[in-house]
Amino acid sequence: MSADVYDVIVIGAGPVGENVADRAVQGGLTAVIVEAELVGGECSYWACMPTKALLRDAAALRAARSLPGAAAAITGELDTAAVLERRDRFAAHWHDDGQVSWLEGAGIALVRGHGRLLGERTVAVTGPDGGTTVLQARHAVVVATGTSPAVPPIPGLADAKPWTSRAAVSAERIPERLAIIGGGVVGAELATAYSAFGTAVTLIARDGLLPRVEPFAAEQVASALAADGVRLLVGAEPVEVSREEDGSVRIALADGGIVRADEVLVATGRRANTGDIGLEAVGLAPGAWLTVDETLRVVDETGTPVAGGGLYATGDVNGRALLTHQGKYQARAAGDVIAARAVGGDVDDAPWGRHAATADHLAVPRVIFTHPEIASVGHTLASATAAGLRVRPVEYDLGAVAGASLHADGYTGRVGMLIDEDAGTIVGFTAVGPDTAELVHAATVAVAGQVPLERLWHAVPAYPTMSELWLRLLETAGSETRVRTRSTHQLVTSDR
Ligand SMILES: Cc1cc2nc3c(=O)[nH]c(=O)nc-3n(C[C@H](O)[C@H](O)[C@H](O)COP(=O)(O)OP(=O)(O)OC[C@H]3O[C@@H](n4cnc5c(N)ncnc54)[C@H](O)[C@@H]3O)c2cc1C
Numbered sequence: 001m002s003a004d005v006y007d008v009i010v011i012g013a014g015p016v017g018e019n020v021a022d023r024a025v026q027g028g029l030t031a032v033i034v035e036a037e038l039v040g041g042e043c044s045y046w047a048c049m050p051t052k053a054l055l056r057d058a059a060a061l062r063a064a065r066s067l068p069g070a071a072a073a074i075t076g077e078l079d080t081a082a083v084l085e086r087r088d089r090f091a092a093h094w095h096d097d098g099q100v101s102w103l104e105g106a107g108i109a110l111v112r113g114h115g116r117l118l119g120e121r122t123v124a125v126t127g128p129d130g131g132t133t134v135l136q137a138r139h140a141v142v143v144a145t146g147t148s149p150a151v152p153p154i155p156g157l158a159d160a161k162p163w164t165s166r167a168a169v170s171a172e173r174i175p176e177r178l179a180i181i182g183g184g185v186v187g188a189e190l191a192t193a194y195s196a197f198g199t200a201v202t203l204i205a206r207d208g209l210l211p212r213v214e215p216f217a218a219e220q221v222a223s224a225l226a227a228d229g230v231r232l233l234v235g236a237e238p239v240e241v242s243r244e245e246d247g248s249v250r251i252a253l254a255d256g257g258i259v260r261a262d263e264v265l266v267a268t269g270r271r272a273n274t275g276d277i278g279l280e281a282v283g284l285a286p287g288a289w290l291t292v293d294e295t296l297r298v299v300d301e302t303g304t305p306v307a308g309g310g311l312y313a314t315g316d317v318n319g320r321a322l323l324t325h326q327g328k329y330q331a332r333a334a335g336d337v338i339a340a341r342a343v344g345g346d347v348d349d350a351p352w353g354r355h356a357a358t359a360d361h362l363a364v365p366r367v368i369f370t371h372p373e374i375a376s377v378g379h380t381l382a383s384a385t386a387a388g389l390r391v392r393p394v395e396y397d398l399g400a401v402a403g404a405s406l407h408a409d410g411y412t413g414r415v416g417m418l419i420d421e422d423a424g425t426i427v428g429f430t431a432v433g434p435d436t437a438e439l440v441h442a443a444t445v446a447v448a449g450q451v452p453l454e455r456l457w458h459a460v461p462a463y464p465t466m467s468e469l470w471l472r473l474l475e476t477a478g479s480e481t482r483v484r485t486r487s488t489h490q491l492v493t494s495d496r
């Protein structure tokens, strides 16, 4: 069988696959990308962009309502049809022509179809017409096939035709009642969006609401959801689901409670899209998350690169951080290292080196676009403690920062940072409050840059911005130190 030969084959044209291919081409290599559905992946059509479009109007309306003059100009309610229409535009009406043009401009070849590994550096693509194209890579195959929703084996759930995130994000019709199983990021964001549309939302959060964020932040989102009328069932365990004759859904809970809704959304996490990509051809188990080294090469359980070192995995599929921006960061490192290895060039895989995805472990930023937003980077107190770090948490009332009080009347929010007592740097930051999303990058620079606390005092935030939270956090950290000093040395020091 003859094969089309490229330097690099990328399976999956989501944001991450596109970036690996682009980086490899910029490094002087030829690249082909294989896509089974739409070029642009989950993020473009059913995840990041359309969900944020669903949430944005209600956030803007809340912001206007928090200022008396602007509130006086509001004469109507949220126009849900207009929100959905804007969402459709952000999902490019589920057509990928724009992204295909981008691939062409970037010099990346596209083969449509389902890709499977045939062996080392060989991929077979089953096209939409059932025909097969065989591709051969001179240097590397990159798996960037992303994830799919994980639907738990709750009796009756699959037969009840539940929504997964795709249906909820692309819905044309807004149900009167929506039950959501799963209190993670997808569940919390979509509960926020649908409750703003007027849907009666019941959120079943078996393991708590947003259990992986700082509790002070999750608590503010829980209060706001409840204030918006969301029924939050923390600790409730769904045990049976059925679709009734009238088309409604009935969810039985372990405590005997019953939830009734018009639709049920399953938002209980993701599974790697590796079940049918030919992993067995390179000695790996199908369906597993792909373990990678710091340069994103797929490794076996002993840490040894598989397929002669020519197989890479980037983005969601390696399970490191299920976030577009972090996958794109991995893509840059992988594309560059493949290009470097292709010519026998230097590989900079030391921590924080150009070819190492070090930030995946220490400085992952994430924004949860709930009301209020949660913006965080690096460790939480729980994860830092589990990692054995000696950290000191410092918190401050964000509403007491001048810039925040100007931003909205009655601004409610909180910020926290974690000081690594041994390194004297910040290893975690969390902010909760309206419009905190744009605050996280300053924290990311401090965490990734491992900026010493003493130097942070010289990064002066402008007055009166919300960024003055940094000054307040540093003062709080300092004043705690001074309070301790005072008690031992009887010093009288002003806290300001
Ligand atoms: C509802 C929701 C909201 C989200 N919001 C955000 C957000 O605001 N910010 C953020 O950073 N992240 C967000 N995420 C996560 C984000 O969507 C993912 O991290 C991101 O899409 C991962 O990109 P990827 O390229 O690795 O995978 P994907 O985007 O999943 O792309 C993988 C591509 O591979 C293709 N593919 C799979 N198997 C094959 C095969 N065998 N052959 C050929 N092609 C194949 C798929 O069709 C797909 O196009 C959200 C996720 C969800 C579910």
Ligand SMILES: NC(=O)c1ccc[n+]([C@@H]2O[C@H](COP(=O)([O-])OP(=O)(O)OC[C@H]3O[C@@H](n4cnc5c(N)ncnc54)[C@H](O)[C@@H]3O)[C@@H](O)[C@H]2O)c1
Pocket: 152, 181, 182, 183, 184, 185, 186, 187, 189, 204, 205, 206, 207, 208, 210, 211, 237, 238, 267, 268, 269, 270, 321, 322, 323, 366, 367, 368, 369
């Ligand atoms: N703004 C963003 O960046 C954004 C938005 C949405 C999604 N995402 C990404 O997508 C990923 C997936 O999100 P997700 O919300 O699906 O997963 P998740 O892991 O964040 O949350 C899933 C939740 O479902 C619960 N759960 C699991 N099994 C259950 C069961 N049988 N019954 C009841 N509850 C159960 C878990 O306790 C967990 O809290 C996230 O990890 C995140 O990285 C990011």
